[in-house]
Amino acid sequence: MNGRHILFGKLLGLMVLAGILMVGLSRPSFADEPYDEETYGPESPIIWTNPVKAVVFKHKRHTLEAGLECDSCHDEIFQMEAGASEEKEDFTMASIYEGNYCGGCHDGETAFAANSRCTACHIGVQGYNKLTGNTETHGGH
Amino acid sequence: MKIKDLNKLDNEGADSLPSEERRRFLRFGLTVSGVFLGGSLLSLTSTRDAQGLTINLPEEAEYPYKPHYSMVIIQNRCVDCERCMDACTKTNNVPGYGFRTKILEQMQTISPTRKEQVFMPVLCNHCNRPPCVRVCPTSATYKDKTNGIVMMDYKKCIGCKTCMAACPYNARYFKEDNRAIDKCNFCFDTRLSRGETLTACANACPAGVRNFGDISDPESNVYQLLHRPDKVSWVLRPEVGALPNVFYTVD
Numbered sequence: 001m002n003g004r005h006i007l008f009g010k011l012l013g014l015m016v017l018a019g020i021l022m023v024g025l026s027r028p029s030f031a032d033e034p035y036d037e038e039t040y041g042p043e044s045p046i047i048w049t050n051p052v053k054a055v056v057f058k059h060k061r062h063t064l065e066a067g068l069e070c071d072s073c074h075d076e077i078f079q080m081e082a083g084a085s086e087e088k089e090d091f092t093m094a095s096i097y098e099g100n101y102c103g104g105c106h107d108g109e110t111a112f113a114a115n116s117r118c119t120a121c122h123i124g125v126q127g128y129n130k131l132t133g134n135t136e137t138h139g140g141h
Numbered sequence: 142m143k144i145k146d147l148n149k150l151d152n153e154g155a156d157s158l159p160s161e162e163r164r165r166f167l168r169f170g171l172t173v174s175g176v177f178l179g180g181s182l183l184s185l186t187s188t189r190d191a192q193g194l195t196i197n198l199p200e201e202a203e204y205p206y207k208p209h210y211s212m213v214i215i216q217n218r219c220v221d222c223e224r225c226m227d228a229c230t231k232t233n234n235v236p237g238y239g240f241r242t243k244i245l246e247q248m249q250t251i252s253p254t255r256k257e258q259v260f261m262p263v264l265c266n267h268c269n270r271p272p273c274v275r276v277c278p279t280s281a282t283y284k285d286k287t288n289g290i291v292m293m294d295y296k297k298c299i300g301c302k303t304c305m306a307a308c309p310y311n312a313r314y315f316k317e318d319n320r321a322i323d324k325c326n327f328c329f330d331t332r333l334s335r336g337e338t339l340t341a342c343a344n345a346c347p348a349g350v351r352n353f354g355d356i357s358d359p360e361s362n363v364y365q366l367l368h369r370p371d372k373v374s375w376v377l378r379p380e381v382g383a384l385p386n387v388f389y390t391v392d
Contacts, residue, residue, distance in 0.1 A: 052222040052347060118348075119258045124221020126246045127258055 228345035266385030
């Protein structure tokens with residue numbers, strides 16, 4: 001009976017230790033610095049709804065975390081004006097596979113290929129509703 | 142045996158239980174309850190035998206219908222644009238509170254700090270052994286003898302919803318308009334019987350997720366998608382034994 005208690009105590013101690021370690025390690029070191037929009041681009045995600053609903057792009061992921069500069073994409077492969085790319089006829093997956101828009105980097109070498117991991121960017125109607133706080137139910141569903 | 146006769150029998154007691162029977166009972170208990178250990182549920186006995194992934198695929202002789210309609214869903218291509226749902230709703234006059242098909246969503250952890258969405262379209266599986274048909278008291282829902290589609294005869298439906306409870310795939314809803322159960326019928330009345338070859342959802346999908354065709358034909362796209370040795374394919378809830386005709390695979 002006594003031995004079991006000691007074992008249990010040790011287990012509990014280990015679990016607490018593991019918990020503290022996990023919390024400590026998962027916090028990124030730059031978390032306390034304020035996000036600088038001038039350097040890293042707008043903090044709020046870009047959400048495209050054309051031609052399909054919906055695709056998300058985060059500046060933070062590409063600049064702060066991946067180390068890209070503004071002029072890596074602007075204005076050559078993406079116009080800086082909001083909504084400009086979305087208006088264009090060739091803003092399609094086929095065009096991206098040819099190296100346009102996201103395809104400039106997402107070619108399988110510089111970054112993961114555009115024809116893999118669809119849902120890394122495509123968040124769908126449900127992802128769109130979550131991000132925008134839209135609670136309106138889908139017509140018919 | 143009638144209850145009256147049962148009462149006349151002697152109580153056998155637990156002492157006289159054959160050990161085989163006892164073992165089976167214990168095994169059942171351990172299987173169901175399992176043991177909660179270190180944050181994961183550990184069952185002391187396996188709930189069923191390990192199966193190869195292809196066990197769910199029917200053999201050549203197991204396509205009883207002609208055409209044997211089937212849908213093969215390339216799951217990892219789905220981006221939840223929901224054009225299929227829009228097309229279905231318009232084509233089949235589905236009201237706002239019901240659905241014939243929808244997209245399930247799950248957040249999957251891909252690294253300690255990142256999550257990614259996973260989407261999975263679901264619809265009626267048009268099972269070869271449909272539990273809904275088995276329980277319908279009025280034969281309002283039935284398996285079409287030619288093409289295997291699980292159909293509804295709305296006039297016969299009394300709205301008891303037993304089929305809704307029996308369906309392992311949550312593929313049925315009660316339609317207020319005609320006070321009857323409504324469900325996917327592979328667009329038989331709205332498209333297939335009018336000469337179209339695809340369901341509305343398959344026709345609307347921009348990413349080739351929903352592939353529809355006759356699985357008894359080895360030349361069909363559905364047959365070929367399902368018989369790629371290098372790709373895994375599966376059905377939902379195989380343990381139910383309903384033998385679905387909606388299959389899932391990946392690119």
